[in-house]
Amino acid sequence: MTIDRRSFIATSLAGAFSLSWKLPASAAGPAEVGIWAVIYPDDTVVVRIARSEMGQGTFTGLAQLVADEMDADWSKVRAEYVAPEVNLANKRAWGDMSTGGSRGIRASVDYVRKGGAAAKAMLIQAAAAQWGVPADQCTASASVVTHAGSGKTLRYGEVAAAAAKLPVPSDVTVKKPAEWTIIGKGVKRLDTVEKLSGKQIFAIDVQLPDMLNATIAQCPVFGGKLVSFDAKAVQAMPGVRQVVAVGDNAVAVVADKFYQAKTALAKLPIVWDEAGNGKVSSETIAALLREGLEAKQAGVGLAQGDIDAAFTLAATKMEAVYGTPFLNHATLEPMNCTAKVVGNTVEIWVPSQNGEASMAAAAEAGGVKLSDVKVNKLHLGGGFGRRGQQDYVRQAVLVAKQTGGRPVKLIWTREEDMQHGFYRPIGQAKMSGAMDASGNVVGLRMRIAAPSIVANLIPSALVNGVDKIAFQGMNPDEFGYMAVPNILIDHAIRTTSVPVGFWRGVNVNQNTIFMECFVDEMAHAAKKDPLEFRRAMMGKNPKHLAILNAVAEKAGWGSKLPDGVYRGLAQNCGFGSYVAAVAEVSVSDKGALKILRIVAGTDPGYAVNPDQIDAQVDGSFAYGLSALLYSENTIKDGRVVESNFDTYQVARMADMPRVETILKPSGGFWGGVGEPTIAVAAPAVLNAIFAATGKRIRQLPLKDQDLRRA
């Protein structure tokens, strides 16, 4: 593959954010060896990264994959983004830029490693040619090529310019896991230092010459429209430049400073059209879901055996209804985007989980060709799924179209962010279980009633009206209890005016709570140990069982605990990884919960960076425990009630248990790590709460629940 070098140089002028290198023709400069690596004369290797860094460590992990195949000296490896327009101009040579679904690494793993291997082959070839020896007599290690016969060596920086002129081989093979030297090591992240000194520039920090600032109000009622606003009322306030309509549902104040825009917007008289959604409330939504639990029509995710017969013949039948609320992502950096529209060109500075989708949104909003958009990707101050959506990008461009060519930074207030999310879907599940006379599970039935993310965001991906993602963690290739002879899991889509989206862990979260808590209920009803009870259903799922056993062993399942301390457990598979957790909790007489310890196990197949996986597991528990303990978006008068972190509390230091992670990569597959373990956080704790109190909590969050002993 040949890369259009001019497009690189042109886009490198875009600034220091995405693609800061230029490629001079001289041998003294950096050289592009293949498309993934740029090598400098001092042996610095810059690995190009197509996905987005939002804290999950993908910037480092992807660089590890390339550098290992290259046999580069890791201490001299750096990483830089590929700009979306460069990808576009080169027929998407760097592949998909979308960063979600814990796919950043696992979906890139083949082609980035081949890119590294190709670069290595080119470097060896160039050295061999310089020595006049066959390439197969040469080896490479730590950025040095060695000729076996003569012992001669050349550093990568010395041969890079020659290597860059060679054709990129396509028939390379990647290393076997046993040959890895950088993959699988807990090497240091490449992006830490700037984050310790305030030097890391996030999109919200971007400052451009002549830049204006803006903030926005969207119709607080979902689906509503902007009717009118009275700009005159705020026009004379300090710093205010313009008040502009943004699309058909929002208005923005543009000012010299964000704070001036915010102050003026708060005073702006606005008339909204609620579009008939002003009566939607948590109560009306709950009634809709309850109806969905009983509906005849539902999409089937998993069906085996004869579920009706199983229930007819069962000795014991149980039933329970569970529920989880809408949840905002609440990334700590609020939504923001800077845009500049000059003539028929648009340039944006954006914290996006999908640079190409941002580019498309900017082109559409700007009314320009895709190729006339430049995208500066900046590290995200949290993503968690929210920044896969491009609403704030579109808005920034729509505002910038009205400022006469001056760049505008649009920042949402936290209140706006809280009230205009793409929420984790609210959901209810009716769980039914059938056991024979010895307490063996003979039938499991799960009916989910919930809004559908796919129907909301990518309706074309519905399969005969069925949202496959609704069954995450419950699909036949993920479900851990396939040995149960009769199973039916289905999903009734119930749509509300509240937009739903991908929230870290997505539907695995709710599904695992529903299933793992109900299985625990069945174990207690059968008077069986919850671990043994699960094991009996896992005969067909050895990988699930292995990670469950690993956490049980490390947590000392069955051993005596200090007085007042109780255990609970949960397991599942999601995003291609097998996960399990044991939680230890205490509950005071007054009902105060203390989560003391979590043992969390993950089998992601292969582990690229164990230290970062440990961080992801730890962090995903904090996110999952926020949802378990406090977080909830409720709806009144068609709008979200909560407005900021005072009414939407999240886990803080004092809530955080010790998290002990077990990483057991069993090999042979690449699973995700940013999301899977979050799913077992809440059910393990809920099951421990039952052990402590005899109370079965079936509705989250816990802040609304009385945990005093039953």
Next chain:
Amino acid sequence: MIALNINGQVHQVDVDPETPLLWVIREWVGMTGTKFGCGIAQCGACSVHIDGAVTRSCSVPVGTVGASKIVTIEGLSADGLSHPVQRAWLAHEVPQCGYCQSGQIMAAAALLAQNPKPSDADIDDAMSNICRCGTYNRIRTAIHTASASAS
């Protein structure tokens, strides 16, 4: 004009005295290491030191600061790395997205200045900043490390 002493340097800013210190630092002075997360003193992303006390700058009107000495993340150490808290943060690789970390580091530095040997309970009390990435356990470990290295 308001005179502000930030990191040992006096800045003259022409600003409404009601404006929160956070936005004066970010927008008028142009230093962006101090972050905006909520604007209502809930998240701690905007934490700075005012005469040594950790303060949520989003909720301090700039007109009330007077001649107090303000230290932001940019002024915590000359090279941005050598404060014991920064060194411990690096050693334990605390940051994930990093957005909360300016505030976390400022809160931890103030805690250690006041209480060089904090217990876990002291850390729970003092460190109420939000981290949505969930770096809390590493923050705790790093504070203990910084505490040990400073003694």
